[in-house]
Amino acid sequence: MVQSLIDHGVEIIFGLPGGQAIPIYDALYDRKDLINVLMRHEQGAAHAADGYARATGKVGVCLATSGPGATNLVTGLATAYMDSIPVLAITGQVRTTALGKDAFQEADITGISLPVTKHNYLVKDAKDLPRVIAEAMYVASTGRPGPVLVDIPIDVSFAKFDYEPVTEVNIRSYSPIQGESITEENLNAAAKMIAESERPVLYAGGGVVLAGASEELLALSEKTHILVANTLLGKGAIPETHPHSLGMLGMHGTAYANHAVDKCDLLIAVGARFDDRVTGKLAAFAKRAKVIHIDIDAAEVAKTVTPDISIVGDCKRVLSLLLDKVEPRGETEWNKQIKQWQQDFPLHCPSDDSQLYAQCIIERLWEHTKGEAIIVTDVGQHQMFTALHYKVTKPRRFLSSGGLGTMGYGFPAAIGAAMGCPDLPVFAICGDGGFQMTLQELAPSLEYKVPVKIVLLNNRYLGMVRQWQELFYNKRYSGVNIEFQPDFKMLAEAYGCVGIRIDKMSEVDAAIEKAMEINDRPVILDFHTAREENVFPMIPAGESIEQMMVNRPK
Amino acid sequence: MKPMQHTITVLVENKPGVLARVSSLFARRGFNIESLAVSVTDDPTMSRMTIVVLGDDSTLDQINKQTNKLIDVIRVIDYSEVPILDRELAMIKVAAENSARAEIMQIVDIFHAKIIDISPATFTVEVTGNTDKVDAIERLLEPFGIKEMVRTGKIAIARGTHTAIS
Ligand SMILES: Cc1cc2nc3c(=O)[nH]c(=O)nc-3n(C[C@H](O)[C@H](O)[C@H](O)COP(=O)(O)OP(=O)(O)OC[C@H]3O[C@@H](n4cnc5c(N)ncnc54)[C@H](O)[C@@H]3O)c2cc1C
Ligand SMILES: Cc1ncc(C[n+]2csc(CCOP(=O)(O)OP(=O)(O)O)c2C)c(N)n1
Ligand SMILES: [Mg+2]
Numbered sequence: 001m002v003q004s005l006i007d008h009g010v011e012i013i014f015g016l017p018g019g020q021a022i023p024i025y026d027a028l029y030d031r032k033d034l035i036n037v038l039m040r041h042e043q044g045a046a047h048a049a050d051g052y053a054r055a056t057g058k059v060g061v062c063l064a065t066s067g068p069g070a071t072n073l074v075t076g077l078a079t080a081y082m083d084s085i086p087v088l089a090i091t092g093q094v095r096t097t098a099l100g101k102d103a104f105q106e107a108d109i110t111g112i113s114l115p116v117t118k119h120n121y122l123v124k125d126a127k128d129l130p131r132v133i134a135e136a137m138y139v140a141s142t143g144r145p146g147p148v149l150v151d152i153p154i155d156v157s158f159a160k161f162d163y164e165p166v167t168e169v170n171i172r173s174y175s176p177i178q179g180e181s182i183t184e185e186n187l188n189a190a191a192k193m194i195a196e197s198e199r200p201v202l203y204a205g206g207g208v209v210l211a212g213a214s215e216e217l218l219a220l221s222e223k224t225h226i227l228v229a230n231t232l233l234g235k236g237a238i239p240e241t242h243p244h245s246l247g248m249l250g251m252h253g254t255a256y257a258n259h260a261v262d263k264c265d266l267l268i269a270v271g272a273r274f275d276d277r278v279t280g281k282l283a284a285f286a287k288r289a290k291v292i293h294i295d296i297d298a299a300e301v302a303k304t305v306t307p308d309i310s311i312v313g314d315c316k317r318v319l320s321l322l323l324d325k326v327e328p329r330g331e332t333e334w335n336k337q338i339k340q341w342q343q344d345f346p347l348h349c350p351s352d353d354s355q356l357y358a359q360c361i362i363e364r365l366w367e368h369t370k371g372e373a374i375i376v377t378d379v380g381q382h383q384m385f386t387a388l389h390y391k392v393t394k395p396r397r398f399l400s401s402g403g404l405g406t407m408g409y410g411f412p413a414a415i416g417a418a419m420g421c422p423d424l425p426v427f428a429i430c431g432d433g434g435f436q437m438t439l440q441e442l443a444p445s446l447e448y449k450v451p452v453k454i455v456l457l458n459n460r461y462l463g464m465v466r467q468w469q470e471l472f473y474n475k476r477y478s479g480v481n482i483e484f485q486p487d488f489k490m491l492a493e494a495y496g497c498v499g500i501r502i503d504k505m506s507e508v509d510a511a512i513e514k515a516m517e518i519n520d521r522p523v524i525l526d527f528h529t530a531r532e533e534n535v536f537p538m539i540p541a542g543e544s545i546e547q548m549m550v551n552r553p554k
Numbered sequence: 555m556k557p558m559q560h561t562i563t564v565l566v567e568n569k570p571g572v573l574a575r576v577s578s579l580f581a582r583r584g585f586n587i588e589s590l591a592v593s594v595t596d597d598p599t600m601s602r603m604t605i606v607v608l609g610d611d612s613t614l615d616q617i618n619k620q621t622n623k624l625i626d627v628i629r630v631i632d633y634s635e636v637p638i639l640d641r642e643l644a645m646i647k648v649a650a651e652n653s654a655r656a657e658i659m660q661i662v663d664i665f666h667a668k669i670i671d672i673s674p675a676t677f678t679v680e681v682t683g684n685t686d687k688v689d690a691i692e693r694l695l696e697p698f699g700i701k702e703m704v705r706t707g708k709i710a711i712a713r714g715t716h717t718a719i720s
Contacts (some may be wrong), residue, residue, distance in 0.1 A: 119626075173627055179622070
């Protein structure tokens with residue numbers, strides 16, 4: 001099995017052993033060509049594999065023992081599944097003869113992970129292992145990517161057999177381009193619809209990043225002067241610093257992106273799946289627009305929004321074909337109108353210096369990195385502040401749990417990203433709540449000298465929930481006050497890492513600079529921010545742009 | 555749109571756990587299964603499921619696409635568009651007192667059903683046919699007192715030369 005992984009280009013595994021995984025760990029013992037990162041919790045291993053995959057585009061691999069080890073992976077698998085990330089999870093299992101007998105540390109992990117994996121395998125014969133690993137890597141990384149789990153009973157991992165590498169995969173029941181509809185007719189119709197539209201907008205999602213279709217998308221936008229709104233997972237699809245970028249749309253999107261989508265007469269969705277955080281009230285979403293939907297997954301077409309034209313296929317291919325068909329067009333009245341919205345509703349940072357504001361810290365961070373760092377976020381207000389204020393310039397440089405919204409994702413995913421891209425600075429932007437869910441991974445970060453910079457936006461609240469309670473539950477703050485918390489500077493030092501506490505805006509630049517100089521261990525920058533700051537703009541859940549708040553309601 | 559009954563055929567790999575994958579998908583996505591019949595095909599590596607589902611056109615579209623996405627699913631055939639032959643089998647144990655016997659035998663005869671077991675107090679009737687026919691004989695036997703009944707799910711095949719495996 002280990003040889004199969006190496007033959008498939010795997011260089012790094014994140015895991016934690018246990019009884020039923022010892023034979024696998026035993027095999028890893030002799031392999032110096034496969035880095036085996038010992039994490040401190042299996043959830044951390046799964047997120048690290050996910051972060052590695054998002055940052056590098058390769059399959060991320062994690063490994064756990066049976067029972068509790070395997071179930072600890074589930075949150076990480078669900079996170080990867082929701083965001084279509086290629087992850088391979090390998091789990092130890094009780095021996096085949098004990099399966100189904102409630103043996104010690106037995107959990108039906110293929111059953112448990114069924115709804116959160118693209119596919120999974122229980123291997124009952126060692127001779128199947130090379131084929132199964134080959135298939136698993138193939139399924140995880142092709143078509144619409146996703147996590148795949150391979151469960152290996154201990155007698156199977158013990159068994160000796162003659163290894164023959166499997167290089168070709170042939171699964172008769174699986175095609176990565178099932179339902180493909182890249183036809184002349186479809187492309188011509190799309191080009192015509194674009195030519196006939198007066199107020200078109202591109203809506204770019206995570207699929208553009210996954211497909212590596214950034215160049216094609218930008219070329220299309222430049223040829224037609226159609227501006228691009230991106231989803232949370234589409235950040236970096238085109239540089240957000242480009243004049244054609246409208247930034248993020250949706251619940252916490254920019255007002256101008258949302259106005260553009262609301263008033264457009266043609267919405268061109270590319271690798272995006274009309275998530276409810278984007279659409280809000282469906283009946284009111286882009287209600288004046290015709291829709292072209294380009295997606296590799298036929299099942300995404302007409303799942304929530306029924307398009308006028310759908311093109312099922314890899315968007316890199318579709319966009320490059322479409323690029324040749326569309327007629328060039330210049331700036332129009334519509335472009336001017338959108339520019340007007342950009343002037344009318346700019347993003348802004350609070351200007352008073354008496355408190356630290358997350359938005360301002362993120363803008364400083366942008367200045368120090370020029371948008372070139374890998375930014376990994378956790379989930380909450382800090383995530384949305386980052387989405388709004390950190391303009392991402394390249395694909396695979398912004399990693400965030402979008403679909404599942406998993407608190408605890410950010411820091412371990414940043415470890416995976418940093419190990420996959422050792423030449424780039426990696427910042428984990430975390431809330432004080434989420435960071436406490438997976439901070440045990442400080443230990444392996446130190447051990448492997450991973451210089452992740454943790455930007456802790458510490459508001460002593462489960463801030464995103466508090467914001468909802470403030471706005472929609474009469475300020476009845478229930479279960480959100482987390483003032484009772486460790487001193488994160490001392491915590492960092494206890495782990496042997498560097499900790500810096502920042503209370504004033506004037507200290508921000510020096511702290512970021514110091515963190516960027518440290519390259520052999522993690523740094524925690526503990527920013528004590530304004531406690532009750534809210535993320536705006538905000539369109540309340542299930543509502544339309546009419547209800548958009550751009551400021552705190554009086 | 556009004557929910558309608560649709561019959562779909564799903565060709566799958568004949569492997570353990572495939573039924574769980576299909577039923578888990580249906581449960582998770584909120585698709586309603588009215589009936590389900592599974593068996594191996596003439597090719598022993600393949601199984602065939604006939605699933606009767608309830609839903610409007612967009613639900614059916616999602617059912618087809620999502621099911622097709624399962625890795626072990628080889629093909630999904632939606633029979634809404636083609637003429638099909640469909641059958642169910644039922645075994646009905648009906649109270650058969652002396653006085654009722656002749657009448658029950660007449661019903662059985664008319665429906666081309668069979669009496670496959672007899673006891674002093676009961677007949678067990680076997681009937682095959684489409685859903686309507688099985689429903690009809692059930693209704694007619696009801697007044698005599700149905701003691702027990704078992705019905706298979708529907709199975710379906712296209713009319714003419716059209717085949718699922720092609
Ligand atoms: C607190 C919180 C708030 C949020 N607020 C917002 C918000 O305001 N705005 C926002 O946008 N999101 C927001 N999100 C994220 C949101 O929940 C979704 O995760 C996100 O909108 C989905 O992005 P996407 O549509 O790009 O889809 P993804 O989940 O990235 O899906 C990718 C799509 O691309 C397709 N695809 C994959 N590969 C290819 C390929 N090669 N070619 C073509 N297609 C491909 C897939 O089939 C899929 O349909 C928020 C999340 C959280 C936790
Ligand atoms: C594992 C998990 N539990 C609960 C939630 C619900 N939730 C979403 S945001 C949030 C608050 C996050 O607080 P913190 O990490 O401090 O970030 P902040 O919003 O304050 O920036 C919570 C509890 C979640 N997304 N994930
Ligand atoms: Mg917080």
